[in-house]
Amino acid sequence: MSKSMFTRLLLLSFVSICLLNCKNPDLDVARNPAEAQAEPDQTIARSIPSKDTSLVAYYDFENDMGNWYEKSMCCDWAIQLTKQVRRSGLGALKFEIRRQDGNVSRSELGQKPINTNQDGWYAFSTYFPSSFTQESSEDCITQWQAKPDLALGEEWRSPPMLLGILNDHFVLEVRTDANKITKQGNYTFNRIDLGPVEKENWLDWVFHVKWAYDNTGVIEIWRNKQLVLSRFNQPNSYNDDLYPYFKIGLYKWDWASLANKSTSSSRVMYVDEVTIGTQFSSLTNVSPDPINALPVKLASFKVAKSGGAAHLTWATTEEANTARFEIERSLNARDWKTIGSKSAVGQSRSLVNYNFADSAPKKGNNYYRLKIIDNDRTYAYSSIKNVNF
DSSP states (O other): OOOOEEEEEEEEEOOOOOOOOOOOOSSOOOOOOBBOOOOOOEEEEEEEESOOOOOOOOEESSOOOOOOOOEEEESGEEEESSSSSOSSSOEEEEEEGGGGTTTTTTTEEEOOOBBBBBBEEEEEEEOOTTTTOSSSSSSEEEEOOOOOGGGGTOOOOOOOOEEEOOOEEEEEEEEBBBBBOOOOOOOOOEEEEEEETTTTTTEEEEEEEESSSSTOOOEEEEEETTEEEEEEEOOOSSSOOSOOEEEEEOOOOHHHGGGGGGOOEEEEEEEEEEEETTTTOOHHHHHHOOOOSEEEEEEEEEEEEEEEEEEEEEEEEEESSEEEEEEEEESSSSSSSEEEEOOOOOESSSSEEEEEEESSOOOOOEEEEEEEEEEOOOOOEEEOOEEEE
């Protein structure tokens, strides 16, 4: 849902640029300009506050993905609007990569690389399905890439900062170098553990960064409004003329260079509520609005094997204007089919129990979720449960 304070106004003029790379510090950087689809020079309208000049971009993905300077996507399905999983409002953005696509192991969107703001705020919300399995092969989910000083002969390098996932933990990678010319691999590298990945839940991230190649740099990170990193008076970038710029999406370099390190065949991430601000922003005005509540208070939702059937049980402790529960099943936690429906009590402030039996589950993993629908046709989804036959 768009922030109520936000109105449409003109923002940003775009020019063409090649795709920038997010690389493991131990790997060579091999940029492929064909992977990026640069938008033509144009003025775009985004939902940003008419009176708040501290914000420079806001993307709610209600009706479109917005205009991004860089688009790295092999196919139409790599970056899609979706109404199935969303933090708020009508939609969110789904990023997907599939191993069968060979060396195209990224789906990313990027801002214009001409960043002159040393101090900035970045907010976004992420959601990882249960199918996002644990791996010792890292996934890049957000990066701040730095445009090299090409006139000085500098070449593209790994980004000075990225947010990744490694062994089911969020990690922050920081690369720094005070030399005027930075070569790939010739930098100081730090990896910081930011805690475990939560599946089937939206996570709200806020980054405050003051870029610096000397000991004046600042990194502050909040997850669900809880401060998880406070890093002051340390370098966090290269000695470039321009400051790093924002990119979001999936990138898995091991599929192209260290194929045996990864066992996954696909990766999916959902993103919503992206906000970018200047040094005059704050945690309050870049943070996304509170998540809308489910149409009911769901006390429990369980799935268990019962003979040759999958038995679903759930309970509510409060219902208001609730119409029905639709039961959906998937074999891959991506593609869903409605297999049944249960009418809701509608209005209740006491415990109400429901059950449903899937008498014809498929062989292997069966994933289930509830689509909870109000009388006004708005809806929300429960968490996902699975059982194996």
